[in-house]
Amino acid sequence: MSEPDAIDLAILKTLQSDARITNADLAAKVGLSPSACSRRLDILEKRGVIRGYHAHVSHKALDYKMIAIVHISLSGQFAKTLSEFEAAVKRCPNVLVCYLMSGEYDYILRVAARDLEDYERIHRDWLSALPHVVKINSSFALREVIDRPNVGL
């Protein structure tokens, strides 16, 4: 499993900033013929280097004006406890990110809500209702400073 070379990195960087660029334009940008470029892209996709292509839909335009960061602790760290919690949290469409963590809390979540009233509903109907939860701590984003989809190459 060889590492991506400089041309692969150029392809990845370009697709990170514009995933809908045509293969012909991408090829010109990285200095390849269209067919060579298409073949490399195929390999990058099949190796799982590229997980997918996503439209970044504005939360605000869709009326999601609020981002909450939620720390959660469970009653234990048994495998069954974790997997029941995770299965439930995946069903909440407002949860954008969820990590199992080291440290004081077991999980950290990034949650989108339309407004404070909507967040109260999500907190009551979804987050508080998650199995095995013993502690929840919400804080709110006042301003987005950085939101990059990927590591700067």
Added chain:
Amino acid sequence: MSEPDAIDLAILKTLQSDARITNADLAAKVGLSPSACSRRLDILEKRGVIRGYHAHVSHKALDYKMIAIVHISLSGQFAKTLSEFEAAVKRCPNVLVCYLMSGEYDYILRVAARDLEDYERIHRDWLSALPHVVKINSSFALREVIDRPNVGL
């Protein structure tokens, strides 16, 4: 500025899960002719509902195996303090997300690192060196449970 209708939502949802779908396939999926679909997409982009299209490049495949969540507090909340901090944090390529927050800490960051050694370097050379920082608290992701680019529609 009218709200997106059901077909617009179908377009957005489809592009969220596959931004490189051809306009012809997209049109078929939402039940439109290609030309009608293309026109709607144009409008959605120009209204800013779609902010951009991004390849989701695997951190792991690029050898970023570690995600840290970093809470940071500053010595004050003066506008100049905040803007100096933010200008500096934007220069660190490993910071994926940064929010100004309500609550105990001023900022929360999501940081990608290759491994623990790499994280120590980032912590020493970047995070600790950020201006006005008085408190830093790092914790680490043990497992990614959810990582959605957008709210489930």
Added chain:
DNA sequence: CGTGAAAGGGTTCACTC
């Protein structure tokens, strides 16, 4: 707002070096 057709351009092969 949706449809269909036409022109221009993109993608994807097999083939070659």
Added chain:
DNA sequence: GAGTGAACCCTTTCACG
């Protein structure tokens, strides 16, 4: 691995319903 050319398909635009 990379480039070339040709067949096929897609995008874009326009007049029209």
